[in-house]
Amino acid sequence: MAELLYRLGRLSARRAWIVIGAWLVVLAIAVGGFLIGFKGLSSSFDIPGTASSEVIAELEDKLPDFGGASGTIAFETENGEAFTDEQRAEISDLAAGAVDLPDVANVVDPFDTEAQRAEQAQTIADGRTQITDGTAQLQQAQDQIDAGIAQLDAAQTQLDAAREQASLSPAPDQALAAIEAQQAGLDAQRQQLTDGQTQLDTSRAELETQSAKLETGARLLDLAAGIRTVSEDETAALVNIAFTEPRLELSEESKQAVIEHFESTPIDGVEVAISTDIAQGVPEILGPGEVVGVAFAAIVLLVMLGSVIAASLPIVTAIVGVAIGVVGSLAFSGVVQMASVTPVLGVMLGLAVGIDYSLFIVNRHRKQLLQGAEVRESIGLANGTAGNAVVFAGATVVVALLALNVTGVPFLGLMGTVGAACVAVAVLIAVTLTPAILGLVGRRLLSRRRRARVEAGHNHAAGKPVRPMSTIRAVLTVIVGAAALLAIATPALSMRLGLPDGSSEPQGSTTYNAYMITSDAFGEGATGPLLVTADLPAGLDDDQVTEAQLAVAEAISDEDSVSAVAPIAVSDDNRLAAFQVIPDEGPNSVSTDELVRALRAMPAIDGDITLGVAGQAAINIDISENLADVLPLYLTVVVGLSLLIMIVVFRSLLVPLIATGGFMLSLFATFGALTAVFQWGWGAEFIGIQNTGPVLSFLPVILVGILFGLAMDYQLFLASGMREAFVHGSPARLAVAEGFRAGRSVVTAAALIMISVFSGFIFADATIVRGFGFGLAVGVLIDAFVVRMLIVPALMHLVGEGAWWLPRWLDRIVPDVDVEGAALERKHHLVEADPAN
Structure with a gap:
């Protein structure tokens, strides 16, 4: 692999414009595919085969008017007084006009409903x-x-x-x-x-x-007394809209048509707000926060590489890779249903790893130039050594992301596949486009002062002698570091999972306002009503059906945390009845969670009437339970495959185990930080979160895959240097110090870049994106600076030579991948440039 990448690097440098042109063609193809194939993204999340999805499927079959998506438009008087007759008439006119909008099945006029009541x-x-x-x-x-x-x-x-x-x-x-x-x-x-x-x-x-x-x-x-569409003081009203299409199939165009209809005709003295079911659209892929994050990454690159050209190169190549990966992925949105956060995840990963992977190669090339190496030979060697490590690091991340498909959750699997594609593109860009641009830049990669020193024959001086850490220091580092991470992880013991509701949206947004109007005027439970179905026995006449409805409604009302219950429909064959249930609290509350479980566990009513439950709270439970069920399998696949890769790379058993153990510490600490901020509210106001709630249900699984891959990246770049020093004859403990010193600067810069890129997404408008940005930024911060740079080196110091032990029988069958390209360096000696040129 190293020899192949060496040749690829030299070829790319020699045929730079061809390589650049080829990538521009690929970018053009991706853009063309996007223009043809992009069909919009979904803002809903669901898992097929769950209890709630089965209820929705039954409704679609027997009560299609209630099987589609739904949402509410909230109206509130600005002066706090009751609606005037004119305001009532205008709201009713808007409700009547919405019936003709695309995919709208039914619109409930709140004043007609209250009049009927x-x-x-x-x-x-x-x-x-x-x-x-x-x-x-x-x-x-x-x-x-x-x-x-x-x-x-x-x-x-x-x-x-x-x-x-x-x-x-x-x-x-x-x-x-x-x-x-x-x-x-x-x-x-x-x-x-x-x-x-x-x-x-x-x-x-x-x-x-x-x-x-x-x-x-x-x-x-x-x-049903607690189910209202006009508040008791007549200052607020809710227009309920039912769609013909299910949540996951409802187009963004239909949602936007509803939003435009109600917002384009303002009513004097009345505020209008749209619920998250309708207005929670596709988040911005790039915003001001992301730009600031990339700008900070540029500063880190400038400080480390010492020239504007060198600092710009990783950013340029990363942007090209992100554009190809994300735009190309969006071209398939018309073929597969893609969640709105999917391209955002691709941008996060593509930018972060794209900058890092290019940085590793540029930094290696820069060091060799400082030693007086000839440009193209240095590019080839940098590509064969650092590029080889990039390929293996990228492979680890790709494996972790593709393994999301074993969860059996379609939207997670697709997110992992898109993320893996973006990482794969970043790797290909790093080992081809980066050498090509380096070939064009030549020695201008170095600052004028550095070039002058090299031309004068003053090559880069060697650093101070390295000494291994003391054993006492190593023991204290492990104990204090592990204790600190366990303390940070403590909040994770109370972690609750769910999906965001309107209360977690940015304050002042239409979705936040809709939530607050509904909660204040109609009770918190009205923000997330449950949809309960009852399978009725055959042969009931209309009177018997009514009696059965009462029996079911009374049984439901007897449960704790039920504010109101009302029958809303019966199928034509009198076999399926639907009920709306208003809990005492919102969909993400503990009491509503317990209510859903109680309703599902309820014995048959009158001996033969069974219940089914759907609604946001039910979907939260289904997604959380399904992900909890598949998480052990996912961890097994990810950790197992990555361990195999690391055994091959490090030719060791203990190093991969130490790396994995450190990852588990950093993962749980990340979960603890997420819980403390997003659920407990510690410091939430600093990142713009006004109301806390449960942690995003699928965020832990996503973080497991991404953080494991990134953690192994840093492990690879640090531990491979330690192994190389050990193989070249350094004592085990000295090799740890030498390898750490050789890789710490580039890993520090790479980690800071990733943290800055991920942190930019913390301030996005979409709550889901905030969670991703925070979790990834904190995860990289903890893993890179606490686990990889403190705990792991200390543990390897304590283990000593045992860290590099491998059974003989395994040593014979494990291929020597030479990830650092030592053999390549021996074969291709650096050719010094002619100072006269």
Whole structure:
């Protein structure tokens, strides 16, 4: 590999314009693909096959109006007073006009909804009055029938006595005939009363049935009392919008059409805000913070390399690599669904590793020029040595990112693939375009003063003699460093995972305002309602379905943390009922999390009605649990493959194990810092976070892959120098000090560059991007400066020669990759330049 890269470096330097032209052609192809294939990005995250996605699929099948995406438009009066009639009319007009927007299935007018609620309440009140009046009338009729029966019974008694007397009279037949005539009259009257009683019983049964239906409706209305679209003081209103397309398939154009519709027609005295379901769009790929980060990286490069040309080169090549990697990836957005944060991750990694990888080669070439080397020979050797290390370092990062595909989570796998592609492009750029530009620049890479010293024969002087650290210092370094990282990691024990809601959006943004209006006027739970489905038994008629809805609603309301519940739809076959449930708190609260789990664990209602739960809180749980399930497999794959790479590179068993153990320390410390800032709120205001919440659900998995790859990069550049010194005869502990001294400056600069690039994303508008930037910046800071430069060298000092032990049988089968290119250096001696040239 080293020899191949040496030849590639010399060829690139000799054919510089061809190489540059080839990369410009690749860039043009990527831009053309983007113009043709870019179809937009998704701002939603989901995992197929989860409990919530199955509920959505069932709704799409039987209740399609409720299976699509949804969102709210929040209105609030600016003076804190109730809406005027004119304001109500304008809001209703906007709601009516939104029905014709693309992919909009239904729009709920808040004032119509509240009017219907009031009408239902009045209908129930009127019905109760009618039932009370009807009951009184029935009782009056019953009293009359009872009085008539009593009178008939008295007449019958008298008639029976007269019959007995008539039978004793001299002319009984004549007397009895008259009595029988009276008896017939009594019987006819009794039959009339019996018929009247039958009618009365029928009316009473009907009244009881109507009363039961009325009370069922009244009970359902009471249970839904907390679900409102207009606040009680009439200062706020919510327009609910349902889309025909599911969340993951809803286009950005349809969302923007809704936003433009409601924001383009301002209502005097009314503020309008759009919920995150609609307005959380694609984050900016580059912003002011990122520019500042790159500017700081340029300062680091200038300080280290000593000239503007040398400092500019890594940035230029990194930008070209990012443009190719990210724009090329976006060209496939029409083929695969791509999350909005995916290209941002590509930019982060592409810039950071692109600058670093080019820096390693430029720095090696610069040192050789200072020693008087001929330009092209130096470029070839720098490419074969530092470039060889770059290839192996990049391979480690690529492996870690591609391994995200084993999680089985599509959007994570795609993020990893795009990130890996950007890193791979950065590696290719570093070993081809960087040598080409170096060939064009020649000795102008050095400052004038440095060039003058070299031409005068004053080559770069050797440094001071290196001494190994003391054993006591090594022990203290390991103990103090590990203790400090464990202390920082402590908050991670209480880490909660979730997806960001409107409260974590930038203060003053439309999504933040929508969250606050909804939370203040309708309760925090209204910001993230749950969608609950009930599978009903077959054969139920409409009345039985209503009774089943009440049974389900009451069972749900009996759970803790339920503010309100309302049935919202029933399928045509009466087999699926949908309910809206408003929790007491927001979707990221502990109580709502517990409520979702309680509803899912609830036994069948009435023996055969089972529930399903969807909504943001349910999706949070599903994503978190699925990622927790796949994390062990992911760690096994990433760590296993990387260990194999490091065993081959270092020809050691302990060095890869020490490197991995150090990574676990830095990873948990990073998780602790994330939890402390984003969940606990420690120092959150300094990065513009107004409201804290759970850590982004898929951020830990992403950080595992990226930070492991980057950590192994620094391990490679430091430990390979230690191994080279040991192989050349230095005692093990002295080799640690020599290798550390040889690599510390470039690793320090590389780490500072990565930290500055990642830190630029901390101040992005999108909360998701902030989390990525903070986690990566802190992770690199901890791993590079605490683990790689303090703990790992101290541990290797304590282990001594055992660090480089490898079983003989393994030593025979492991290929010698010579990552530092020692054999290449022996084969190709540096050719000194002619001072006269």
